[in-house]
Amino acid sequence: MTAPATGPVRRRLTVHGTVQGVGFRPYVHRLAAETGLAGFVGNTGDGVLIEVEGPAAEVARFCDLLAHRPPPLATVTRVAHEELPATGAAGPFAIRSTERASGRTQLPPDTATCADCLRELADPGDRRHRHPFVTCTHCGPRFTIATGMPYDRAATTMAGFPMCPDCAREYGDPADRRFHAQPVACPGCGPRLTLTGPGVRPARDADALAAARQLLAAGRIVAVKGLGGYHLACDATDPRAVATLRERKERGGKAFAVMCADLPAAEGLAVLTPAERAALTGPRRPIVLVRRRTPAGDLADQVCPGSPHLGIMLPYTPVHTLLFGLPGDPPGPRALVMTSGNRSGEPIVTDDTEARARLAGLADAWLAHDRPIAAPCDDSLLRVRPDGTEQVLRRSRGYVPRPVRLPVPVRPALAVGGDLKNVPCLGEGDLAWFGPHIGDMGDLATLDAARRAERQLSRLTHITPGLIAADRHPGYHSTGWARRRAGARLPLRLVQHHHAHIASAMAEHGLDGTTPVIGVAFDGTGYGDDGTVWGGEILLADYTGYRRFAHLAPAPLPGGDAGVANPCRLALARLWAAGLPWDPELPSVTACSPSELTLLRQQLDRRVACVPTSSMGRLFDAVASLAGVCHRAGYEAQAALELEAAALDARGADAVAYPFGLTGGATLACDPAPMLRALLADRRRRTPAPVLAARFHRGVARAVTEICRRARGATGLGTVALTGGVFANALLEETCTTLLRADGFRVLRHGEVPPNDGGLALGQLMAAATAPHHETE
Numbered sequence: 001m002t003a004p005a006t007g008p009v010r011r012r013l014t015v016h017g018t019v020q021g022v023g024f025r026p027y028v029h030r031l032a033a034e035t036g037l038a039g040f041v042g043n044t045g046d047g048v049l050i051e052v053e054g055p056a057a058e059v060a061r062f063c064d065l066l067a068h069r070p071p072p073l074a075t076v077t078r079v080a081h082e083e084l085p086a087t088g089a090a091g092p093f094a095i096r097s098t099e100r101a102s103g104r105t106q107l108p109p110d111t112a113t114c115a116d117c118l119r120e121l122a123d124p125g126d127r128r129h130r131h132p133f134v135t136c137t138h139c140g141p142r143f144t145i146a147t148g149m150p151y152d153r154a155a156t157t158m159a160g161f162p163m164c165p166d167c168a169r170e171y172g173d174p175a176d177r178r179f180h181a182q183p184v185a186c187p188g189c190g191p192r193l194t195l196t197g198p199g200v201r202p203a204r205d206a207d208a209l210a211a212a213r214q215l216l217a218a219g220r221i222v223a224v225k226g227l228g229g230y231h232l233a234c235d236a237t238d239p240r241a242v243a244t245l246r247e248r249k250e251r252g253g254k255a256f257a258v259m260c261a262d263l264p265a266a267e268g269l270a271v272l273t274p275a276e277r278a279a280l281t282g283p284r285r286p287i288v289l290v291r292r293r294t295p296a297g298d299l300a301d302q303v304c305p306g307s308p309h310l311g312i313m314l315p316y317t318p319v320h321t322l323l324f325g326l327p328g329d330p331p332g333p334r335a336l337v338m339t340s341g342n343r344s345g346e347p348i349v350t351d352d353t354e355a356r357a358r359l360a361g362l363a364d365a366w367l368a369h370d371r372p373i374a375a376p377c378d379d380s381l382l383r384v385r386p387d388g389t390e391q392v393l394r395r396s397r398g399y400v401p402r403p404v405r406l407p408v409p410v411r412p413a414l415a416v417g418g419d420l421k422n423v424p425c426l427g428e429g430d431l432a433w434f435g436p437h438i439g440d441m442g443d444l445a446t447l448d449a450a451r452r453a454e455r456q457l458s459r460l461t462h463i464t465p466g467l468i469a470a471d472r473h474p475g476y477h478s479t480g481w482a483r484r485r486a487g488a489r490l491p492l493r494l495v496q497h498h499h500a501h502i503a504s505a506m507a508e509h510g511l512d513g514t515t516p517v518i519g520v521a522f523d524g525t526g527y528g529d530d531g532t533v534w535g536g537e538i539l540l541a542d543y544t545g546y547r548r549f550a551h552l553a554p555a556p557l558p559g560g561d562a563g564v565a566n567p568c569r570l571a572l573a574r575l576w577a578a579g580l581p582w583d584p585e586l587p588s589v590t591a592c593s594p595s596e597l598t599l600l601r602q603q604l605d606r607r608v609a610c611v612p613t614s615s616m617g618r619l620f621d622a623v624a625s626l627a628g629v630c631h632r633a634g635y636e637a638q639a640a641l642e643l644e645a646a647a648l649d650a651r652g653a654d655a656v657a658y659p660f661g662l663t664g665g666a667t668l669a670c671d672p673a674p675m676l677r678a679l680l681a682d683r684r685r686r687t688p689a690p691v692l693a694a695r696f697h698r699g700v701a702r703a704v705t706e707i708c709r710r711a712r713g714a715t716g717l718g719t720v721a722l723t724g725g726v727f728a729n730a731l732l733e734e735t736c737t738t739l740l741r742a743d744g745f746r747v748l749r750h751g752e753v754p755p756n757d758g759g760l761a762l763g764q765l766m767a768a769a770t771a772p773h774h775e776t777e
Contacts, residue, residue: 010039010053010084013063017077018106018402019048019070020151023137025095026179027071032093033174035062039089042096043150047106053089072138073108073283075402095180107146107460109398110227110377112285112316114139116177121318122326127166130206130326132319133190133371137181139283143401144228145183147374148459153182157372164189190371193319196356197365209322212367213332216323221245223341223355223363227317228377228397228436229348230341230355232362233259235333237298242337246302248362250344252634255304257287257311257379259338261324266312268297269335275388284398285316286380303337308645313338313379316398319369340378345442347449350376375456376449377436383730392752393728395423395759396437401460403431404753404762407510408543410769414454414465414485417761418497419476420636421754422446424454425761426463432507432765433457437758441477450481469493469768471500471760473527493768497526497760498537498724499546504763505721506543508753513543513770517719517748518711520704520736522726523756524564524617524637533557535615535724536670538707540715543770549714550668550707552619553577556610558603566632567639568592569600570618571625576604578673580680588622591631616700616726619672626679627692637725644729647697650690651731658699668707675699701735705743712745721748725756 015024020043028041028050037054050066052059063081070076113121117134120126128134135141148155163171167186170178178184185191187205195208203211212222219241221234232249234241236258245251260266263281270290272280279288292299292310304310315321325332341349341359349355350373356366381394392399412428419441426433435453439446458464470482472494479494486492495503502519511517519539528534529548536552555577558569571588575581582589582597589597603610617640624630624639629646633639658678661671675696682692708720720740727733727750737747753759 008054008086008088009056009059010051010086010089011059011063012082012084013050013052013066014044014046014080015048015050015066015076016046016079018073018075018108020107020149022073022108023071023179023181024048024074026137026174027074028066029093029095029174029179031062031065035065037062038091038093040094040096043152051084052093053086073111075106077405095174106403107149107151107401108142109284109400109402110141110144111139111283111398112314113318113321114283117318118321121321128186130322131185131187131190132193132205132209132322132369133183133185134318135181135183135185136177137179138177140183141227144373144375144377144397145371146460149462151182156182157374158183158185161185161190161371191369193367193369195365195367197363200365208367209319210329212365213323213325213330215365216336217332220364221248221362223359223366223368224319224323224338225352225355225366225368226319228373228375229350230359231338232341232359233323233336233338236303236335236337237300237333239300239302242300242302245337245339245362249339251339253305253638254635255307255309255311256337256339257313258299258303259313259315259320259336261315261334263314265334266314269293269299270296270310270312273384273388275384279382279384279390280312280314284380285314286382286392286398287311287313289381289383289393299335306642306645308648311381319367323367338379345440346445347439348376348378375436375453380437385730386734389749389751391728391733391750392754393756393758394421394437395434395752395754399434399752400436401433401457403433404508405510406430406432406507406766407512408770410765411467412463412465413467413469413765413769415469415761415764415768416450416478416482416485417764418471418757419473419478421756421758422450422478423758423761424450424457425765426454426457426461426465427765427769428461428463432762433461433463434761447477447481450478465490467491467493467769469495469761469764471527471764472496493771495764495767496529496546498523498534498539499541499767500760500763501723501755502539502541502546502721502763503543503766504753504759505723505748505750505755507762507766508750508759509748511719513766515719516540516542516715516717517721518549518708518717519546519721519723520708521724522616523724524615524726525561525613528614533611533613533615535613535617536619537614538668538704538711540711540717543766548667549711550662550670552614552616553669553671553673554612554614555618556604556607557613557615557618558600558610560609560611564618564621564633567621567625568631569596571622572597572600573604573610574619574622574672574676578676580673580676583680586626586680586683587628588625588631591625616724620726620729623679623693623696626676626683627689627696629689629693640726640729643693643696644731646690647693647731650688650694653691653694656695656698657702658695660699660703662703662706662710668710670703670707697731697735700732701739704736705739708740708745709743718744719746719748723750723755727755
């Protein structure tokens, strides 16, 4: 047995994880002082490098505290230890300047203003009283101001704001909360606020905030520059202001997100569970989908027309807090619509000059500041399940650029995602980094935003992709970008859409791919192997491949993608495919004009512009129309959302489930004709629409369970992955999960990685980067 060391010992530690931009070096400095150790700490390209020297017991205690008590925003993934000869060092522990070494570390996401900074903001005796950019090592911007790594002030957009003597003293004081806090600033040396607009008297700083609050209270629309881009804001209790914003932005009936002044204001609008309160008040501050009260206080009906749900968030920057006002300020709105600062279909605006041009005609005034935004980053969106787990529907601010740990190593690769809810992803080794939410690929501005997101991720991760992955759809803008990005130099791997969805769920749950899963991939559209539109798929899949075990029986999609805006036509196409008549009294029939019905019948009979689709999303649209819930869709998934809302109103009314047929041999077809006949019979009995909707949801869930049961019987597989945008439907996901678990299945549901196309790139990465080299195209 080795005798314990009696003299001083020295140890080198390399700390990996999210350890830059979180106050890790000052924390280590204080910890070393607490334990009486000598040495130093510094940032490197690989993480944080520490050398400590002193009594063996104190060095051991230091290492234990480092591993188990990191700073609030830090995430330590690995600590490498190396014993060194003692040097006899007895001087004070030091923070060294950053080493510009090659390597990779993890930058934290932007974080909501902490309680200490909020106290300073509201304290008239504090020098940062009402400072719109108050921050410290525990909160504030990180990703959206970083221009490179390692993370130091010179590599942020704060580089243009030299610290005043007071801030410099705090920055250099190990006992201060702002010790080495890179965004540190104060009213004397930090960014400045301005308010401008046609017919608006220009103002700065506190006057700009006060004037913006007055404009909002008067029913005006203000473009507010935040952490990752501009918002368009108006009083959420003012019907005329909300209607004006909706009209100017061409929003249709799609719900707006609402920012409430505080938690009590949020509780006045929605019924919140403890888990939802925790999500709203946590450091990420996403938009949380919650059940709105009926009535929801003074909230304008136009905020979320026809929806029982409301997207709520709380202030996450000092500007937001000040916009609502501090105690003693003139009263203003307690709930603001806060929607992305862009025109419909365009990426969020970040540049001030661009904002004045692109948001002209939408905003009445611009509340801006002069700190540049290095990376656009929209608000994240999630819902909380009844069991308290979260399902992220849009992964952006508060999450990006936190990496996803991969179950198997991948070679350096870029996955470009899809054309809807586009998010690119870079991966290498056992880590993958999502970019921020880009949006729907439809024009040059969105493509440029995606390219910029990739460049930003590359700067932060130092990943040079040796492989590009994209969707198989030949018409996707994202796939075209991938082809140009790959050129003649890099291999391009095209991954089937639903295979990518399933691989994404597998990766999020840490499956190494040695055993396939039963993947239930339900969405609106995906390019199928046979050239048709898939979307109701049950695949037996691992990372390297898949087999189509079952699918929804196809029906014509009249008008292709353009027909999606007309659920009434989709309903009639489904009836036509099932051989069922178009009863003149059906709501789907009465929603169409006589000429529209004639043209549609000709299209279907002659099979003109009617590509077959097995899409479950389109079936939801069709049933929404047949139930009389929605006949024309003004935004993506409107009919399905309204059908879910109707079903929730009838939840528990009965246990009836509409039947689906199962036909075929090696590949099963899930036939909705029996379901349609049962639904039409209920309509003739004047069964209420909510009951029809609930019975349809239960029918889909029971059909899923039966198909999975048959797949297990044929293969022995017992793990089911629920993925695709249709599983953003909380009722369907919960019902499927309950039935499958009761039948003994292990169920994989998405958490931090979205089930919709926002999580697609992770699956593309796993399928492409783990495949043998000869399989690349």
